[in-house]
Amino acid sequence: MRWPAASGLAILAILAAAGGCATKAASSNEETVGMQKSSSRIPAPNVPPVHDAGVRYEQVKNGFLAGFGQMGGYLAAYNEADGALLWTLKVYDNARDPQREGDVQDVFFKSMALRDDGSLLIENERGARFTVDPKARTSSPAP
Numbered sequence: 001m002r003w004p005a006a007s008g009l010a011i012l013a014i015l016a017a018a019g020g021c022a023t024k025a026a027s028s029n030e031e032t033v034g035m036q037k038s039s040s041r042i043p044a045p046n047v048p049p050v051h052d053a054g055v056r057y058e059q060v061k062n063g064f065l066a067g068f069g070q071m072g073g074y075l076a077a078y079n080e081a082d083g084a085l086l087w088t089l090k091v092y093d094n095a096r097d098p099q100r101e102g103d104v105q106d107v108f109f110k111s112m113a114l115r116d117d118g119s120l121l122i123e124n125e126r127g128a129r130f131t132v133d134p135k136a137r138t139s140s141p142a143p
Contacts, residue, residue: 044108059109070094072108091139
């Protein structure tokens with residue numbers, strides 16, 4: 001019996017939704033180590049890096065994979081000339097409740113902007129704002 005093409009696509013969609021599609025491969029190690037996907041968690045916002053005085057500042061997208069104690073809330077500074085990691089900073093705490101699904105509790109950056117004084121203003125997905133002083137490598141709540 002020959003199946004219509006639409007039926008094959010429907011079967012693949014059902015298998016993929018159930019997590020049983022054999023053709024689906026992890027696109028990176030990030031997806032398989034410490035970052036379990038869930039239908040409950042929308043994707044983290046795409047926050048572009050900020051560049052200043054030869055340094056690139058960007059969100060650490062998988063804190064667990066990087067060896068930190070939480071998934072989001074970390075800032076990394078890189079030397080733009082050679083890409084070397086200069087330092088990392090925990091911008092905010094994000095404690096998880098072990099009784100709830102982990103990934104729905106993760107909180108990532110929503111936006112990041114360079115201020116005139118050289119500090120960074122970071123807002124997370126919950127609307128909390130933080131000022132990061134790159135010279136002192138400190139983070140504090142912002143109004």
